[in-house]
Amino acid sequence: MTHTGASWIFEPGFFSSGPVHLALIVGATTACVSGVSGIFTVVRGQSFAGHAFSDIGAAGGSAAFLLGTSPLFGFVVMNLVAAGGMDLIGVQRRRSRDVATGVVLGAALGLAALFLYLGTTSSSTTGATISVLFGDIFALPPSIVPVIVILSVLSVGVSLVLYRPLILSSLSPDLSTARGVPLRLTGVGFLASLALAVSLSAITIGAILSTALLIGPAATAVRITRRTGFAILFAILIAAFTTWLGVLLAYDSYYWTPSHRAWPVSFFIVSLIFMLYVAVEVVTGRVRASPKNGEPGETT
């Protein structure tokens, strides 16, 4: 077979494949969510909480598999419960925040170990561990799309409504309380929004890798711009670009690899995110190392 032009890039059947369409829709939706949530996670310095949700989600996803329901259901329920737990233990106070997160995270990982063990030993399908932990976007049922869209709108909506209070309360709790910002409500609202974002990211690239989609594009975006709104926009674009390209590469890899075994989508997405981050870091790092000139090249 000879390849010409675009057919080199898009292997046969890419545009007509149902699972590919689904993967692109889910990928774009979750990109929007993780872009918004990711930037606020960076602004508030809560990436550890984001990481905790990905591990906690693993427990929920594996429990859902054990019960025979969709992993997404498990991710969402478990992460929302964990968000409540973190709030009760005192995640709002900066100093005790990491400790509280760590305690909840440890407990959840223990549950994940149990559920995955029970899941893999009680059924003949060994794919549970892989699909919960590392994702299986091509195997999603089409009926999941409306659920994903609704959860995405919820997560993005909460973050956007709390936009200014989230920034103000992360600067100084006293200052924002004096200004009348409900500190606890703002914090809990963000945790819930983050819990949903990580759950959606988990269904796309797997529970363990979900932090990569949350933090990676955001970390790259904040290097490019110093405006919060633009950073959110760039993070969304980076997440969408890497997810779509990852889906394409994973699809193509079936044809490109000698054994015709497609490589996981998650691998491609996470690698692309990482390479983009390193590239931007190298470029902006070199600019910054030059004599103090107010970070040129940035979008202001």
Added chain:
Amino acid sequence: MTHPPETGPEEILRVEAVRVVLSGRLIIDDVSFTCLGGEFVGLIGSNGAGKTTLMRVILGLVRPAAGRILVAGEPRSRRNPLIGYVPQKINLDPDVPMRARDLVGLGLDGHRFGPPWPSAKRAARVDEMIEAVDATGFADSRVGSLSGGEQQRIMIAHALISRPRLLLLDEPLANLDISSEREVVKLVASIAARHKVAVVVSTHDMNPLLTVMSRVVYVAAGRVASGTTDEVVTTRTLSRLYGHDVDVIDVNGRVLVVAGRENEGLHHHEYDNGEPPP
């Protein structure tokens, strides 16, 4: 020739017989003082004397066990637009995507829901404040990348943009080098005079403020003495406040407060000035 009637500056802050008890411990007791518009008030005391607690009471973050606080004649409440507040420190990583001017704008509407919407009016107001605190040169830099003195300027603009009558600054000089310390003091003094704002600045070292303070509120041993510098910073007043003998010593125009002869074993804060007691 007729002059308008002399009303004098308005009383902006009245603290009346305030007592604060935190988890069973008496922090400050029977604290009373007033501030007028345009006054520069130094809230002086060693670390842990209760300065921050007093500020939090004025802000409405701590409920006093006794006494009352009036701001421009009204009982103080949370979300009081008449009070501007500059916390000692803001938590912000260097790579947080937010420009200094964005932070100033949040002083106007940061407590509201939703993302900020740009408007010509809002931008003009932000520009005006940035100019007022002489921050034009770094208004487009990331807040997290600014020096301590630059961040103080931006936070002052943030607090001032909503046009408060009372401006509270919690240890604004902590962690500043000497030249930015001078600049911040000069800036705050000019704001008090120009905008007729009552400014309360807390500090453990009164020396940078000596030339600009119109009133001293000295906190020690849970009580305060208030008045002009000459009235308060004397051996007699401060000895009575501390409850034991202290000496107030003038060293080339700077003031040192040291333990009196009989109390040499007691530790005080006077070494903060960087000069050993004679």
